[in-house]
Amino acid sequence: MKGLIGQSGLDARCATQLRVLQCIRMAAEISRTDIARALDSSPATVTAACTALLRAGLICEVERAPSDTVQRGRPRIMLQIAGGAFYVAGMKIARHAILVMIVDSQGGEIVTHTAPLETSRMKAEDLVRAVRRALEAACAGCGLGIGQIAGVVLGMPGFVNGLTGFMHWSSSVLERNVDFAPLFREHLPCPTFIDNDANLVAKAEHLFGAGRGLRNFLVVTVEHGVGMGIVLDGELYRGERGCGAEFGHTKVQIQGAVCQCGQRGCLEAYVGDYAMVRDAATGRQGDGPTSIPEILEAARQGDALAQEVLQRASQFLGVALANLVNLFDPEHIVLARSRPPFDHPYPETMLDALRRNTVEVDAPLPEITVRNLDESMWAKGAAAHGIELVSILKIREQGAADAA
């Protein structure tokens, strides 16, 4: 199963087609000559790749009036991503809802849909059934049949192997060690893939947000749990078993607070929403704050326990971010959160801990942006990943048909 969707499983010819396709996607519209120049490839190789992509229905040709004197009188043939070649659905499993975004092969948004979840943690098979219902509802909302969806990508929190569909652990699922691939085959009408949700936010930031054009950057999501997506040298880094980039489960305290993953002393056991709500209630007489907005408000009103919880979370986050800078030396770190918005009460505490714990070099710190994430970014990243994966499947199918 390994390599099912990875580019490593493509032969050289298909890999070239994929590079050409990505070049066309980035440019929106480009000639064969300019693709060859951009990829430092021979015109014959690019022409052969374009022919295969045209046959697979992934790109189309458009004629443009000549723009220079050299080619006066002859129209220029440009290439574009074919519209309506296929549809994909990107989904995010959130605590209380499944967010769905259906896009076409050009990345154009067709519909977004939010399907509420009755519980934030359920059996794997029940989750897949809920995914199916959410997909059906989204399709009904835009007049598409579920059979017209060519691929689904599901972003979920936890340790998931995007290459094989295996989930080691997730805060959304009751069981550990679930192979989702057979469940998807049983309940969903098209190839379906999972990935870590923070990876998909990093993908969305890389393509559409603060990471556009950057080679090395990190996205840290601080929500119920703490996630991270790593883009290194322009590519998402996942690790060997799909368990990499688990920033929330890096240890910050030996024998420390209990984390939802089952271990002790994880960063998110101090910084995640659930941990702060838990700590703000511990040792308190009477009713205390039961949500992050309530903790923030209590701290503003002078509640000592709420202030202590926030102060500690700020320090832990600052130290942990310093560790990231020490490990990766990125251009940029995006600190993101969708709901409730990032309303960090002690940014100076956090930044001070960051500065004091970063290795001393005579250079400025990387840029750190605090960002309130539009919730649709989670599903948008999943949809963008879905376009790539379905393109790879179609390139493979066409390659197999050509070889037959």
Ligand SMILES: [Zn+2]
């Ligand atoms: Zn943990």
